[in-house]
Amino acid sequence: xxxHWRLRTLLRLFGALTLLVSVGASAGAWYEYQSENFTxxxxxxxxxxxxxxxxxxxxxxxxxxxxxxxxxxENQKLRVFHFRDSGEFERFTGDRKIAGLYRxxxxxxxxxxxxxxxxxxxxxxxxxEYVHHLMRERSGMTYPRWYSEGFAELLxxxxxxxxxxxxxxxxxxxLSAWAENDPLTIEQLLAPPPLAAQNGEDNSRYRNNYYAxxxxxxxxxxxxxxxxxxxxxAATTSYLKAVAAGENPFAIFEEHFGKSIEVIGRxxxxxxxxxxxxxxxxxxxxxYSIPRRELTENEQLFLLAAEAxxxxxxxLALEYLKRSExxxxxxxxxxxxxxxxEAEKKNYKLGEKVVEEIGEHGQxxxxxxxxxxxxYLLRLQALTRTREWDxxxxxxxxxxxxxAVQMGPNYLPGYRTLWTAYQLKGESEDALQIMLSAYHQEPxxxxxxxxxxxxxxxxxxxxxxxxxxxxxxxxxxxEDLRARAEALLERRK
Numbered sequence: 001x002x003x004h005w006r007l008r009t010l011l012r013l014f015g016a017l018t019l020l021v022s023v024g025a026s027a028g029a030w031y032e033y034q035s036e037n038f039t040x041x042x043x044x045x046x047x048x049x050x051x052x053x054x055x056x057x058x059x060x061x062x063x064x065x066x067x068x069x070x071x072x073x074e075n076q077k078l079r080v081f082h083f084r085d086s087g088e089f090e091r092f093t094g095d096r097k098i099a100g101l102y103r104x105x106x107x108x109x110x111x112x113x114x115x116x117x118x119x120x121x122x123x124x125x126x127x128x129e130y131v132h133h134l135m136r137e138r139s140g141m142t143y144p145r146w147y148s149e150g151f152a153e154l155l156x157x158x159x160x161x162x163x164x165x166x167x168x169x170x171x172x173x174x175l176s177a178w179a180e181n182d183p184l185t186i187e188q189l190l191a192p193p194p195l196a197a198q199n200g201e202d203n204s205r206y207r208n209n210y211y212a213x214x215x216x217x218x219x220x221x222x223x224x225x226x227x228x229x230x231x232x233x234a235a236t237t238s239y240l241k242a243v244a245a246g247e248n249p250f251a252i253f254e255e256h257f258g259k260s261i262e263v264i265g266r267x268x269x270x271x272x273x274x275x276x277x278x279x280x281x282x283x284x285x286x287x288y289s290i291p292r293r294e295l296t297e298n299e300q301l302f303l304l305a306a307e308a309x310x311x312x313x314x315x316l317a318l319e320y321l322k323r324s325e326x327x328x329x330x331x332x333x334x335x336x337x338x339x340x341x342e343a344e345k346k347n348y349k350l351g352e353k354v355v356e357e358i359g360e361h362g363q364x365x366x367x368x369x370x371x372x373x374x375x376y377l378l379r380l381q382a383l384t385r386t387r388e389w390d391x392x393x394x395x396x397x398x399x400x401x402x403x404a405v406q407m408g409p410n411y412l413p414g415y416r417t418l419w420t421a422y423q424l425k426g427e428s429e430d431a432l433q434i435m436l437s438a439y440h441q442e443p444x445x446x447x448x449x450x451x452x453x454x455x456x457x458x459x460x461x462x463x464x465x466x467x468x469x470x471x472x473x474x475x476x477x478x479e480d481l482r483a484r485a486e487a488l489l490e491r492r493k
Contacts, residue, residue: 028043028084029043029294029295030042030043030294030295030300030303031043031046031049031292031293031294031295032292032293032295033049033050033053033290033291033292034077034290034291034292035053035054035056035057035286035288035290036057036073036288037056037057037060037073037074037077037078038053038056038057038077038078038079038080039077039078039079039080040052040053040079040080040081040082041079041080041081041082041295041300041303042080042081042082042083042084043083043084043085044082044083044084044115045084046292048115049082049292050290052080052082052113053286053290054285054286054290055160056080056130057286057288058160058165058283058285058286059127059130059158059160059165060130060134061283061286062155062158062160062165062167062281062283063130063131063134063155064134064138065281065283066155066167066279066281067138069134069138074134074137076108076410076442078108078109078110078111078130078133079107079108079109079110079111080110080111080112080113081110081111081112081113081303081304081307082113082114082115083112083113083114083115084114084115085114086114086116089112089113089114091313091316092112092307092308092311092313092316093112093311096114098125099113099114099125099126100112100113100114100125100126101113101125101126102125102126102129102130102133103310104445104446104447105307105310105447106310106412106413106416106447107306107310107411107412107413108412108442108445109129109133110307111126111129111130112307113126125156125173127155127156127157127158128152128153128155128156129152131151131152131155131156132148132152132475133444135148135151135152136444136446136475137444141240141241141244142244142470142471142473142474142475143240143243143244143474144190144240144243144249144474145192145214145473145474146189146190146192146214146217146218146249147214147218147236147240148474148475149210149211149214149215150211150213150214150215150216150217150218150219151218151222153171153174153211153212153214153215153218154167154168154215154218154219154222155167156171157169157170157171157172157215162285163282163283163284163285164280164281164282164283165280165281165283166278166279166280166281167278167279167280167281168219168223168276168277168278168279169278170215170276171212171215174208174211174212174215176208177208177209177211177212177213178209178212180205181205181209183209183212183213183216183269183272184209184210184213185261185265186217186253186261186264186265186268187250187261187265188213189210189213189214189217190249190250190253190261191249191250192210216268216272217268219271219276220232220267220268220271220272221233221235221236222236223277223279224267224268224271224275224277226277226279227271227275227276227277228275229267229271229275230267232257235256235257235258238256239252239253239256239257242256296325296328296329296330297323297324297325297328298324298325298328298329298330298331298333298334299329299330301320301321301323301324301334302320302321302324302330302333302334302337302367304320305317305318305320305321305334305337306337308320309341314341314344314345317337317341318338318341321334321337321338321341322338332358332364332365332368333365333367333368333371335350335354336351336354336367336368336371336372336375337371338350339351339354339371339375340371340374340375340378343374343375343378343379344378346382348375348379351375351379354372354375355372355375355396358372364403365407365408366403366404366405366406366407366408366411366414367404367408367411369400369401369403369404369407369408369414370400370401370404370408370411370413370414370417372396372400373396373397373398373399373400373401373403373404373414373417373418373421374413374417376393376394376396376397376400376421377397377401377417377420377421377424379393380393380394380397380421380424381424384424394421394424394425397417397418397421398418398421398422401414401415401417401418401421402418404417404418405418405434405437409441410441410442412438412441412442412445412448415434415435415437415438416438416451418434419431419432419434419435419438422434428459431455432455432456432459435448435451435452435455436452439452446471446472446475446476449468449471449472449475450468450472450476450481450485452465452468453465453466453467453468453469453471453472453485453488454469454484454485454488456468457469457488465488466489469485469488469489470485470489472485473485473486473489
């Protein structure tokens with residue numbers, strides 16, 4: 001991934017840019033661990049990382065077994081950053097009290113977690129979001145929001161025991177949902193107001209009730225038959241297929257379930273009072289080998305800096321990058337990453353020196369190429385704000401963008417820089433083709449579906465935009481993003 005090349009004239013410039021660094025906790029060795037379906041980067045003791053990964057693999061097998069899905073690899077391993085130091089974890093997340101979080105990034109979904117506490121296996125948020133990830137990877141369907149969230153809650157509360165896993169317990173993080181309020185009705189779940197319509201504490205309380213109530217309805221439809229209630233599993237499947245085909249979730253509910261919404265609502269509440277069932281699955285412990293390798297200093301710093309940039313913390317990214325081993329393995333990636341951060345502040349000197357030196361050397365990595373493409377794109381974007389243009393900047397952004405895509409076909413930031421350059425030039429068809437090429441690599445990528453949907457709508461290709469916008473509505477937890485997609489879908493009917 002990293003190439004070695006000399007940048008003699010840059011050493012003095014790099015030294016001048018170096019500031020006092022406070023990232024002390026990152027001094028310990030970091031390792032990359034690879035299981036069948038996860039990649040974990042961590043400085044936590046080896047035994048605890050293996051425990052984390054076995055929990056993740058076991059939870060994944062539980063989710064697939066419960067849904068009857070085949071055990072096949074995902075398109076891309078989900079990445080996890082697992083921190084030993086809560087202070088360093090907090091520098092990214094802003095909150096050391098949480099066990100972890102899940103984020104959608106242009107490099108794919110990631111989990112951020114910290115060692116200690118109850119651990120990742122007790123974190124409903126992380127398991128909940130991983131269920132969403134699996135649903136996108138495994139199904140071409142777009143689910144109604146109540147079912148998507150309710151099913152994720154249902155599986156996220158899984159209890160991992162030595163030889164078995166129990167699914168269906170009340171999520172402990174939702175215990176307060178019905179302390180002051182009744183569960184939402186089925187009507188309210190099928191046609192909810194925007195969650196952002198309420199503010200502050202009211203919004204938080206309503207959101208908690210919405211997720212808990214979605215869990216209750218999904219739980220009843222999936223597991224109610226085990227307590228002697230009607231078996232609604234086949235009806236649920238036909239209903240979900242009809243909704244995915246474009247039918248109104250509210251209007252067709254009674255047609256598929258054969259009863260009025262009010263009757264099923266009463267059955268659901270009776271189930272809640274007396275008959276909540278948990279489902280036991282025989283899921284053995286994960287026993288496959290989990291290879292690990294020590295990351296080089298520059299590789300570790302590059303990975304952490306990239307995540308800091310994704311959290312919109314460029315100063316933190318610089319603190320990592322400025323600790324790089326000059327001329328060591330991975331030096332070009334780290335140096336060009338610093339050049340990009342400086343260019344975002346309209347400081348171009350480092351980038352100009354880097355480009356001058358790179359011209360004297362041979363093949364570069366896809367990461368270095370993507371950084372150089374981004375550097376030229378930033379220069380071009382700065383000019384276009386004053387209605388100026390530089391063809392050399394444009395051609396360089398395209399040249400390095402193409403190298404990034406060719407050498408790293410799974411690295412979406414390279415595609416993103418390339419299609420943005422084409423958009424600036426007004427080459428809409430070229431931009432669209434690059435987006436579609438990226439989509440073929442990562443069809444379940446939320447940000448990519450949003451980008452495609454909004455751009456196709458901008459080009460007035462309404463029929464093509466619809467499928468991408470519908471996925472945004474079904475998948476996104478961002479109220480703003482969903483509202484934009486919903487508005488376009490409504491306007492284009």
